Each structure stands twice: as C-alpha cells, then as structure tokens.
Amino acid sequence: MKKAWQLFWSFFRIGAFTFGGGYAMLTMIQNEICERKKWATEDEIIDCFTISQCTPGVIAVNTATNIGFKQDGYKGAVAATLGVITPSLIIIILIASLLDNFSDNIYVTRALNGIRVIVLIFILDAVIKFWKSGIKNTAGFIVFAVSLVLSLFAKVSSVYIVIFALIFSIVLYMFNKCKEKRTMNTKEDNDGKNS
Amino acid sequence: MERILEFVIIFFEFFKAGLFAVGGGLATIPFLYEMADKYDWFTKEELLDMIAVSESTPGPIGVNMATFAGFRMGGIAGALCATLGLVAPAFIVIIIVVKFIEKNKDNPVLKKVMDGLKPAVTALVLVTALNIFNEVFFIKGAKNFLKNPSIDLFNYKSLILFIVIFGIRYAFSKNKKLKKLHSSVWVLVGAVLGIVLKM
Numbered sequence: 001m002k003k004a005w006q007l008f009w010s011f012f013r014i015g016a017f018t019f020g021g022g023y024a025m026l027t028m029i030q031n032e033i034c035e036r037k038k039w040a041t042e043d044e045i046i047d048c049f050t051i052s053q054c055t056p057g058v059i060a061v062n063t064a065t066n067i068g069f070k071q072d073g074y075k076g077a078v079a080a081t082l083g084v085i086t087p088s089l090i091i092i093i094l095i096a097s098l099l100d101n102f103s104d105n106i107y108v109t110r111a112l113n114g115i116r117v118i119v120l121i122f123i124l125d126a127v128i129k130f131w132k133s134g135i136k137n138t139a140g141f142i143v144f145a146v147s148l149v150l151s152l153f154a155k156v157s158s159v160y161i162v163i164f165a166l167i168f169s170i171v172l173y174m175f176n177k178c179k180e181k182r183t184m185n186t187k188e189d190n191d192g193k194n195s
Numbered sequence: 196m197e198r199i200l201e202f203v204i205i206f207f208e209f210f211k212a213g214l215f216a217v218g219g220g221l222a223t224i225p226f227l228y229e230m231a232d233k234y235d236w237f238t239k240e241e242l243l244d245m246i247a248v249s250e251s252t253p254g255p256i257g258v259n260m261a262t263f264a265g266f267r268m269g270g271i272a273g274a275l276c277a278t279l280g281l282v283a284p285a286f287i288v289i290i291i292v293v294k295f296i297e298k299n300k301d302n303p304v305l306k307k308v309m310d311g312l313k314p315a316v317t318a319l320v321l322v323t324a325l326n327i328f329n330e331v332f333f334i335k336g337a338k339n340f341l342k343n344p345s346i347d348l349f350n351y352k353s354l355i356l357f358i359v360i361f362g363i364r365y366a367f368s369k370n371k372k373l374k375k376l377h378s379s380v381w382v383l384v385g386a387v388l389g390i391v392l393k394m
Binding site for chain 2: 015016017018025050051052054055056057058059060061062065066069070074077081084085087088089091092093095096097099107110111112113114115116117118119120121122123124126127130131133134135139140141143144145147148151152157158159161162163164165166168169170172173
C-alpha cells in the first residue's frame with residue numbers, strides 16, 4: 001500500500017506542475033521518476049513515451065499507467081493514473097464554478113470573446129503541427145484528403161473516419177510487406193540463376 | 196433513473212473520445228465538437244472557453260477538457276464520469292501493451308500502423324478549426340451572412356485581432372523567447388484586448 005501512495009503522490013505532483021501536456025511533461029517526469037525516485041531509467045521513460053504516442057489516449061496518463069503497473073501491478077497502475085488526473089479535476093472544477101458565477105458580467109463576456117480568437121489560433125497551430133508530423137507521402141495525403149471530404153461534406157462521424165484510416169493503414173502495411181517479400185524473392189531467384 | 200443513464204452516456208462518450216483520439220490533447224477537440232452538436236452538455240462557445248482554460252492550467256489537456264465538460268453537464272459526479280471515461284481506454288490499452296507486447300520490444304508494426312492515423316487526425320482537427328472559424332467570425336454562422344451580408348453579422352473586431360496576433364506569431368516564429376512564451380500569456384492578451392476593444 002505504501003508503494004501505491006508514493007506512486008499517487010509522485011504523479012499528483014507531475015499532474016499539478018506541468019503545463020501544456022505531452023512533451024512538456026517529459027522533463028518533469030524524468031526529474032521525478034528517474035532522478036528522485038529511481039523507478040525507471042531515462043531510456044525506459046523514452047520507451048514509455050514512444051508507446052504512449054502510438055496508443056490511444058492522453059500521453060501523461062499512458063505514461064503514469066505504464067510506470068505504475070511496472071512498479072506495483074494493477075494497484076500501482078490505478079494509483080499512478082488517479083494521481084496524474086486528480087490535480088486537473090480539482091483545478092478545473094474550481095475554475096468552472098468561478099466562470100459560471102461571472103458569466104453574466106459584461107467584461108467577462110468581452111474577455112471571453114477575445115480569448116476565443118486566441119483559441120482559434122491554438123487550434124490552427126495544432127493543425128500545422130499534425131500536418132508536419134503526419135503527412136509525409138502520397139498515401140498520407142490521400143488519407144488526409146478523403147478524411148477531409150468525408151468529414152466536411154458528408155458529415156461522417158470522427159469515429160468512423162479514424163476506423164477507416166486504421167483499416168487503410170493496416171492494408172497498406174500488409175501490401176508493402178508483400179511487395180518487399182516479392183522483390184526479395186525475385187532477387188534471390190536472380191542470384192540463383194547467376195551462380 | 197434518467198439522471199443515472201445520462202452519467203452512463205457521458206462516460207461512454209468520453210470513453211469513445213479517449214479510444215479514438217490518437218495523438219494527444221488537441222486530437223480530442225473534433226470529438227468534443229461533435230458532442231456539442233449531439234448533446235446539450237455544453238455549447239460550442241463554451242467549448243472554446245474550455246480549450247482556453249485547459250491550455251492555461253496545469254495538467255494534460257485532454258483530462259482538463261473532460262473534467263470541464265463533465266462538470267458542466269453534471270457537477271462533480273459528471274466531472275468524475277467524464278474524466279474516468281476518457282482515461283479508461285488508455286489504461287486498458289497500456290496494461291495490455293505492457294503485459295503482452297512490450298516483451299518483444301521494438302514493435303515497428305504498431306508504430307507504422309498508428310502513424311497511418313495521423314493524416315486522418317490532421318483532417319479532423321482542420322475541419323474543427325474551420326467550424327470554429329465560422330463560430331468566431333460570423334454571428335449566427337456564415338450561411339446567414341452570405342444570405343444577408345451586413346456588418347452586424349460579421350465580427351470584424353475578431354478578424355482584426357486574429358490577423359494581428361497570427362501575424363505577430365508568424366513574423367516572430369523564429370524568435371525563441373516568443374516561442375517559449377506560455378499559452379496562458381496569449382490567453383491573457385486575448386482577454387485584455389477583448390475588454391479594450393469592447394468585443
């Protein structure tokens with residue numbers, strides 16, 4: 001039980017003091033988990049992040065579950081995961097109740113109108129970031145274009161679009177694998193003839 | 196009884212978002228936008244406020260947004276349901292990965308297949324950005340504006356603010372100090388200008 005509490009508190013601190021999520025958390029996690037607690041090496045944390053990036057869900061939560069599970073089984077996984085989300089729960093509930101009380105105030109309304117423009121810029125930033133890291137070849141562009149048309153004009157739900165991309169990605173991977181095998185086979189055949 | 200059902204629904208809606216939003220916090224926005232259409236838990240304007248709050252408070256953005264949305268819908272119990280719903284798929288998937296897959300580490304198949312999802316996520320976030328564009332600049336939507344093009348239906352102050360801030364960020368995009376500036380600073384700039392410009 002002691003270990004579970006330690007995991008809870010460490011990840012509570014990580015949740016409470018990291019802004020921005022994702023990679024912004026890496027430094028904090030390294031400091032707390034590798035240097036102070038010595039629960040994992042830096043390489044293990046990087047591995048953790050790589051796995052988090054290609055599995056669904058919030059990166060910080062994935063990392064917490066991963067380290068918690070390795071340290072103390074299911075109990076540890078639950079403790080670490082609850083630890084990393086508790087600060088958000090407390091802070092956001094406080095802010096949400098404050099906003100509810102002041103939402104009729106004219107200055108608050110004007111400030112929120114200004115903030116909404118900034119949020120639009122944040123989202124455009126995210127689009128640019130996703131574009132740079134995600135679309136690297138023709139196949140990627142085709143998936144992008146088809147998803148765009150399906151979502152914008154046919155109003156297909158995001159869930160189906162992600163499933164469609166997943167199936168396409170698996171098929172493409174298997175196709176490439178087969179092609180690789182075939183070229184390797186023909187190469188071997190040619191080598192056999194030559195010798 | 197209906198109330199309990201609503202909590203179950205909010206759990207599963209966020210479970211869905213947690214399962215399908217691959218690529219971190221902002222990838223959840225398309226799913227939240229669809230929720231604003233489908234349920235009356237929060238409006239689209241409130242979603243934008245939510246994003247601003249999430250960006251300027253500590254903690255993972257996806258979790259912050261789930262808490263905010265859940266709290267709006269059903270108080271503290273709602274916040275708990277939404278957040279646990281969002282986190283549950285990640286929790287299950289990671290335990291499976293750690294128990295079964297990580298043994299034969301370097302798993303390039305998983306990474307390659309998941310990389311194939313990124314273009315779709317890019318498109319989804321772009322569509323959400325376009326919808327939000329519509330919300331922010333046109334009162335009652337662009338369609339009404341095209342039918343009846345009057346200045347009353349167009350938020351020209353928002354457009355000016357957008358061009359100025361976007362321009363500054365673009366012009367100084369190589370400036371390291373500006374790049375390191377925390378999101379909450381920009382949120383504060385937006386709030387002050389919103390009040391000064393009487394938006």
